[in-house]
Amino acid sequence: MEDCHPLLRGGRRKEKGYSHGLSTTHMHVLASICDTLFPSIQFNNENQPLSSFYTTSGSQFPFPDEGAELLMLFKRSVPEALPLVKWILRILSFRLGTLLLCGTYCLQWKWPFVLKFSEIALEKRQEMLKSWSNAKCWWLPLRDVFVLLKLSFFYTLFSRTDENGNNPMWKAIGYKVDTREKLKPKKRPLQEGLIETTHETDSTLIQSLNEKGLEVTEDEEKNLYKIKCDVVVVGSGCGGGVAAAVLAKSGHKVIILEKGEYFVSQDYSSLENSSMGELYESGGIMPTIDGKTMILAGSTVGGGSAINWAACVRTPDSVMKEWSEKYKLPLFASSDYRSAMDSVCKRIGVTDKCNKESFQNQVLRKGCESIGLKVESVSVNASADHYCGSCNYGCRTGDKKGTDSTWLVDAVENGAVILTGCKAEKFILQDGKNGTKRKNCSGVTAAASWKTDYEIQTSETTFISTLFNLFGAISLKT
Numbered sequence: 001m002e003d004c005h006p007l008l009r010g011g012r013r014k015e016k017g018y019s020h021g022l023s024t025t026h027m028h029v030l031a032s033i034c035d036t037l038f039p040s041i042q043f044n045n046e047n048q049p050l051s052s053f054y055t056t057s058g059s060q061f062p063f064p065d066e067g068a069e070l071l072m073l074f075k076r077s078v079p080e081a082l083p084l085v086k087w088i089l090r091i092l093s094f095r096l097g098t099l100l101l102c103g104t105y106c107l108q109w110k111w112p113f114v115l116k117f118s119e120i121a122l123e124k125r126q127e128m129l130k131s132w133s134n135a136k137c138w139w140l141p142l143r144d145v146f147v148l149l150k151l152s153f154f155y156t157l158f159s160r161t162d163e164n165g166n167n168p169m170w171k172a173i174g175y176k177v178d179t180r181e182k183l184k185p186k187k188r189p190l191q192e193g194l195i196e197t198t199h200e201t202d203s204t205l206i207q208s209l210n211e212k213g214l215e216v217t218e219d220e221e222k223n224l225y226k227i228k229c230d231v232v233v234v235g236s237g238c239g240g241g242v243a244a245a246v247l248a249k250s251g252h253k254v255i256i257l258e259k260g261e262y263f264v265s266q267d268y269s270s271l272e273n274s275s276m277g278e279l280y281e282s283g284g285i286m287p288t289i290d291g292k293t294m295i296l297a298g299s300t301v302g303g304g305s306a307i308n309w310a311a312c313v314r315t316p317d318s319v320m321k322e323w324s325e326k327y328k329l330p331l332f333a334s335s336d337y338r339s340a341m342d343s344v345c346k347r348i349g350v351t352d353k354c355n356k357e358s359f360q361n362q363v364l365r366k367g368c369e370s371i372g373l374k375v376e377s378v379s380v381n382a383s384a385d386h387y388c389g390s391c392n393y394g395c396r397t398g399d400k401k402g403t404d405s406t407w408l409v410d411a412v413e414n415g416a417v418i419l420t421g422c423k424a425e426k427f428i429l430q431d432g433k434n435g436t437k438r439k440n441c442s443g444v445t446a447a448a449s450w451k452t453d454y455e456i457q458t459s460e461t462t463f464i465s466t467l468f469n470l471f472g473a474i475s476l477k478t
């Protein structure tokens, strides 16, 4: 296994055990659902990886347990789904329950006439799951449960790795992990301004903050650190990075709160499972309520810009016109907006001279051209020959110029401090002056990952800015 950050290494630490909390009864049914989705098939062939691929059953350890672990991640985004899954697994462990959910699929002409789900023949179980996949049952969202189970299982099966970063399935299906040489800079570009709270303790945090020029007071009674600064930026993504750089340059003492961790090119492993877990919001598991769409967003220093595909499309004239006229936002018709776009494109090194196209883009181009559609190339914030199939797990060649290697570097050079592993939780709002209804924001409380019963409160701020597209973008001025 090549060198990478321990958090991105992959493999399950055995001593960790499983925390999914499903009982043996639940697991028994889940295992037979996994077997239904991926049954063992007789296959005699000299190609060992292929033979093993076909003969493996989804019910084999550790697939159901690891699938169940992943299932638990949905708790954050669709909390109502998990009790339902547990209930359905439980029901399917009884004969009458199986009859209720599977209908005639579980009947046979000999004793005991009604079978439990795990006793039903494979073909019938498959038919039954297929019927769930199209179910339009108003009182029980069987289709949603099917989608959830299928997604958790297959994602686990194909993305899990051992401690060496290998998955035996990959050879059989021809999947290869990106192993191109990584850029190994001598110095991590943001190190000077970084406080990684995961590595801090009660005794070191104050010192680290002081060393970065921040005044801190500790309120032991309230479990609170109060940090004084001019500006707090929540989120270090595309918006946050630019705001932090501009404000720091204009002389403000800026703190950036980032709930994700900091990684550089040499840290990346390009492994799907661990990279999604560490670099994405909710570990990449954030479906819409109906389970039909998965929402992806970066959650690491640099936000989306650290894991996105580097396509840089300037706001088209027609859109700027619509925003300014229909939505009465004159800024978008102004030269200020165009010049801001120019500045951003310049700083992140946008080029339209891409001479190497990714495989998927080549396929897309060919398909579009073959049906007569006009295809244009998209500009990117990377070098002209940057061809990357794994930038969504972090750019290992360091070619992509995300916020983490551009705007945040500028911010840090001008004294900004980035607190990683630090999640903003609440804005402190106070009544406005002179009896106005508008509230003023005087600070933000945040929880650091090293100790959850402590809070960090940044106060005496002149401006607080939260900039992340997914949870709404607001700017508050005191």
Ligand SMILES: Cc1cc2nc3c(=O)[nH]c(=O)nc-3n(C[C@H](O)[C@H](O)[C@H](O)COP(=O)(O)OP(=O)(O)OC[C@H]3O[C@@H](n4cnc5c(N)ncnc54)[C@H](O)[C@@H]3O)c2cc1C
Binding pocket: 234, 235, 236, 237, 238, 239, 240, 257, 258, 259, 260, 296, 297, 298, 299, 300, 301, 302, 303, 304, 305, 307, 308, 309, 310, 311, 312, 313, 392, 422, 423, 424, 425, 467, 468, 469, 470, 471
């Ligand atoms: C896989 C992928 C590919 C993409 N490809 C492209 C592309 O090619 N071209 C393109 O233009 N766009 C692309 N995008 C979209 C683009 O990256 C986003 O639109 C952009 O990053 C949004 O910027 P932002 O500042 O609003 O938020 P983000 O860049 O998402 O940054 C938000 C940051 O805030 C942090 N955060 C959130 N809540 C808190 C909190 N409470 N406390 C502390 N920190 C917090 C997050 O961890 C994150 O780091 C892609 C997105 C993804 C996920």
